[in-house]
Amino acid sequence: MNFNGDLAATEVDNLREEITAILSIASKRDEVVVRLESSGGMVQSYGLASSQLDRIRKEKIKLTVCVDKVAASGGYMMACVGDKILAAPFAIIGSIGVVAQMPNFNRFLKKHNVDFELLTAGEHKRTLTMFGKNTEKGRQKFIQELNDIHELFKDYVSNRRSKIDIDTIASGEVWFGSKAKDLSLIDEISTSDEYLSACIRTAKVFEVVLVKKKTVFQRIGNSVETSMTRIGEKIWSKFTNPSDF
Structure with a gap:
């Protein structure tokens, strides 16, 4: 299988269906190899993607993860599920940390006489905002939430990679393959x-690849596109190849 992850891990739906198909026919003698490339992204999305790979482990089927370029942050969260992780010499590995950033336009809005109201129910419903004035209390609560996520991340990795020194590698740093080993x-x-x-x-x-069935309109559209391309190529060849005249 292949998994090329973006910030939202949008391939997770395909991954889910591919794993379901594999588990329907695989035995404990088989091995699943995942070629993984991802720099990480949204916590909930990569948490789900990692849980999908965990389904293979729970069925006692060997899982090998291959990383040719990068498995960082959420990407490494997925990789650590594997019974075995292989990486190219210069693949980027690690980034076991959590980051959040946002601009704040409060002073800009005030400068242009624009009022902004944020109404919430619950003390910590919104800790930081892009448009209102942020408070130190809200900022500290947000940092606490980041630390809580980091601890969950560390526990997840250490439970699956028992040989690592989690306090050493959970600094948010990345390493190339040889040092990561x-x-x-x-x-x-x-x-x-x-x-x-x-x-x-x-x-x-x-190789297991999910191929979604095309609708009638998609098939017609592809046929028309192919026909137009062929016609265009024939017309172009008439002007570029004198031997056809």
């Missing part, structure tokens, strides 16, 4: 190509 963040230095090539010599290897 020294820190037990990964298990082996290898590209996905090397690993899969080795697997092919001893086992049958299949």
